Ligand SMILES: NC(=O)C1=CN([C@@H]2O[C@H](COP(=O)(O)OP(=O)(O)OC[C@H]3O[C@@H](n4cnc5c(N)ncnc54)[C@H](O)[C@@H]3O)[C@@H](O)[C@H]2O)C=CC1
């Protein structure tokens with residue numbers, strides 16, 4: 190069957206799932222030469238099998254709000270692919286969550302987890318629950334009721350969830366507590382746990398730190414570094430906060446931070462003290478990023494407007510851009526603005542933050558561009574390190590884990606450049622490199638394990 194026919198079949202089988210189709214489309218151009226060169230991948234129908242989850246779970250989550258009113262949400266787990274290890278990937282709590290979003294995330298996770306070189310299958314889950322404005326007690330009740338069903342499908346050798354948008358340290362605590370209660374076992378079944386009770390050092394920071402380690406690798410191909418570079422960062426959550434922390438440590442200057450209402454532009458740069466303020470606003474007060482102005486009135490705040498067809502954050506002149514908020518936050522016009530303003534490097538902290546048309550703009554330019562599959566893989570890599578520590582009953586030092594994270598990001602960078610070159614692409618074409626390297630690793634495992 191031709192590659193085109195494979196793709197049209199996948200589209201027909203998954204109507205009304207635009208994000209999922211987008212994520213599949215994004216890998217096709219990279220994989221076409223691989224599928225054409227290696228018959229075996231077509232014979233074993235690897236692409237068809239990779240795009241069909243091994244298992245889809247959907248369930249009702251009832252919970253009581255603080256006024257005693259009952260609410261009903263929908264919970265999900267997409268168990269995507271277990272060729273390389275148990276299903277592994279985060280949980281997202283956001284009103285937009287549906288099968289299309291979770292299947293795109295789980296599909297990307299397959300490539301990403303393969304790239305880490307660790308024994309990790311792929312999955313993703315979550316609920317269409319909006320944590321915004323909920324009390325701690327409401328969040329706890331929601332997490333407990335979510336786990337009342339999910340626990341049946343998890344296990345340290347089966348499926349190990351973690352956090353994602355709307356699921357941070359607080360939620361992981363409530364989810365783990367309920368799992369422990371239901372199963373009567375203290376096991377490494379969730380990652381991102383507090384270091385005081387089974388978590389790993391550096392897991393909280395890992396995605397943001399890993400992103401910046403990867404970007405440093407990209408810059409080093411041009412004999413350059415982050416020192417003195419102006420950086421645009423979107424998001425203000427886990428990934429954005431720790432990306433900013435590492436940019437500062439590497440001598441760069443973060444200029445922006447954002448949430449779903451708008452963004453802050455601080456021309457003088459966000460330093461360590463300002464980052465502490467952002468962390469307090471977001472992690473403790475659970476407030477809006479606009480509150481930054483109450484502390485630093487020199488900064489500018491731009492409120493999102495419905496009628497704007499581009500995001501002015503991406504039109505600020507800078508050297509590097511790190512989208513760390515959510516999918517499709519950079520459209521074609523944003524991508525053109527970045528390129529026209531001579532951005533050097535874009536590395537994704539978020540999953541699929543650039544639309545298909547935006548990706549094309551980057552691919553047609555000279556800008557260095559890395560997709561999240563490669564550049565944000567540090568989070569799941571340290572999750573794997575947390576799982577290893579849990580199984581061994583050990584707790585490794587912060588320095589040891591951080592060093593491993595750095596080594597993993599260096600290796601992913603090397604593997605991407607090698608795979609791109611092997612198939613005749615430019616060495617620094619990280620899009621093709623990551624897709625090919627991730628695909629071939631998981632494809633061989635699927636073939637070797639037979640048609641299960
Ligand atoms: N937490 C992790 O370890 C990993 C997260 N990711 C990805 O990174 C991205 C961010 O995740 P986290 O930081 O964990 O979540 P988070 O919930 O801690 O933070 C998300 C941030 O994005 C902002 N945001 C959400 N929608 C937005 C919008 N439409 N416009 C602007 N800002 C918006 C939120 O206000 C929040 O500040 C997601 O794409 C996630 O899938 C990727 C790899 C690992």
Ligand SMILES: O=C(O)CCC(=O)C(=O)O
Nearest residue numbers: 277278279351568569572
């Ligand atoms: O650490 C994990 O298992 C999940 C990380 C994740 O959800 C992601 O890489 O997008």
